Amino acid sequence: MPSEADAILLTERSGAVATLTLNRPAARNALSMALMRELEAGLARLAEDTTIKAVVLAANGPAFCSGHDLKEMRGLDGRDAVAAVFDQCVRVMTAIVRQPQPVIARVHAMATAAGCQLVASCDLAFAASDARFATPGVNIGLFCSTPMVALSRAIGRKAAMEMLLTGHPIDAATAERWGLINRAVPAEDLNAVTAEIAALIAAKSAYTVKTGKQAFYRQAEMGLDDAYAYAARVMTENMLAADAAEGIDAFLTKRPPVWRD
Secondary structure: OOOOOOOOEEEEEEOOEEEEEEOOHHHOOOEOHHHHHHHHHHHHHHHOOOOOOEEEEEEOOOOOEOOEOHHHHHOOOOHHHHHHHHHHHHHHHHHHHHOOOOEEEEEOOEEEOHHHHHHHHOOEEEEEOOOEEEOHHHHHOOOOHHHHHHHHHHOOHHHHHHHHHHOOOEEHHHHHHHOOOOEEEOHHHHHHHHHHHHHHHHOOOHHHHHHHHHHHHHHHOOOHHHHHHHHHHHHHHHHOOHHHHHHHHHHHOOOOOOOOO
């Protein structure tokens, strides 16, 4: 096992909140195959941990994430080796969406290409006001096609196409306006703001949050009638759950709920 100093992904727990920190600062946290595997495995471990109710995704060093490790990719031999990188990337991004706990990106400095995809894939994202976001693959002859999937689901089509076709970075204020992030905050407040939101979520019923997160992404891909029919079924099951009964009783009697999760 690598020491913490050598580990490329760090895991920290504070109460019901876990933080996964990308730790390749010298490589600007580029997503090597090893880092993507570690991130997928870290998410899987937390998914099985019922004491964890929210996950923060953060990074050490001068950038949040610079995207795929291009030096590593240029050394790959053959179609299968290249395809394996993008297949692994897809597994990581879909794992974030399917994670039972909400995943919150805490973004500083730059998030580019697959790093921007990471931000777009998270359920919530908060960024330092001096952070920047870009999908610059077009500048080097490699269109950001897999980042496009998450990006086009997080922001409007015209905004996504502007980022994808120009490769120009956008600032945090624009990212907030377009819906890529929830909020841009002063850099010195970023950790506290993210921790506050994570704690608010962690105070809720884990069963209810898991149910709602899963339903949100499923209904988003449906037509209106199917979405309402599906959501009504989900809400019926939710209403019959122990935590809904507890929450409603607590509200009616003006006391704090005691969740069974």
